Amino acid sequence: MPRLDDSATERSAVHLATLAVHAGGAPDPGTGAVAPPIHLSTTFEHPADVALLDGYIYQRYSNPTQDRLETALAAIESPDAPAQALFFATGMAAVAAIIATLRPGQRVLLADDTYFAARTLMRVESERIGFRCQQVDFTDVDATQLAFAEPVNLVWAETPSNPLLKVTDIAHLARLARASGARLVVDATFATPVLLQPLALGADVVMHSATKYLAGHSDCMGGALVMRDEDFYRTLYEVRKLHGATASPFAAWLTLRGLRTLLPRLHWQCRSAHHVAQMLVPHPSVAKVHFPGLPDHPQHQVAKAQMRDAGAMLSFEVRADSASAARARAIAVAQRLKLFTNATSLGSVESLVEHRQSSEGPTSTTPAGLLRLSIGLEAVEDLIADLTQALEA
């Protein structure tokens, strides 16, 4: 039997749904166990002359459970070309690893609606290391073109973005980045490899907070970087090893387990998100719905062209006369919801709601009346009934 986790040629012959179930899943050679073992050992026996070793040394460098996950991540993210994945303790550890490769005087273009903590770390590190970081609205064609007038080293995009669900045209941005010799990293946490494959569109690295959809059950943290460039992989591997940003084998195991059901979860959640968006649009208490699946979303055509579906994240703004009234009303709606738990994070089996401005704090640029929804696996009729009562009370 050919193993699905072997060569790229074998991989490309099967569908993503099949890869998600089988990649990295060869039975344990020692026991035949079908479910992957969790190897908790921090250290591995090696020859007295360590230089002769072809295997594991120490858990922080690499370990068998993490290897299975990384094989699966690379296969799912890049089914048609060889790629390599690195798993990290958190999504932010993956962001920090990329930033650790930057040098003084370099120039970074950062999406203006980047995940709040990533934006904050980029600002703090730009001051410490001495690289220049410019925020750009990549959905604005002219502003994006202009930003490339000067040399660029790194482009950091996030699509769909958090929390405004802006969609960036990856192929277009990749062409601009390539022409200027810059590396393009895409945070595709909201989209997952099921809906968007940035490497095939020309991105150099795809980043995920595996804490969200990949692991998918609000019980495990992780981050991932997937790329095709061997040299950059070696660099990032060393960063992870020396910074100690390695995840626990149990986190790798839970994430691998999450990947097995990623496709059916996303399929169900995307369908529900469409229904929720359609219910919110005409609602008299709702001023605006941010969801790339709606025909009047500013980047709907880009989303249709580059994504398999619009995703299961959406946000909406309540109707109010002033920012302070909008804030109060949004918070009241969030409080009245019964099935949507008030909590940060996303991409899990349960639906969540969050008032982003208050969670982002005083420097937030998110509209005061905005609530972000992560659509879970509940019956959509129940979610709609819950939103209806919360908006109408």
Ligand SMILES: *Cc1c(COP(=O)(O)O)cnc(C)c1O
């Ligand atoms: C959560 C998140 C991150 C950070 O990941 P952690 O696992 O929380 O460290 C980065 N980007 C996006 C889009 C996220 O949603």
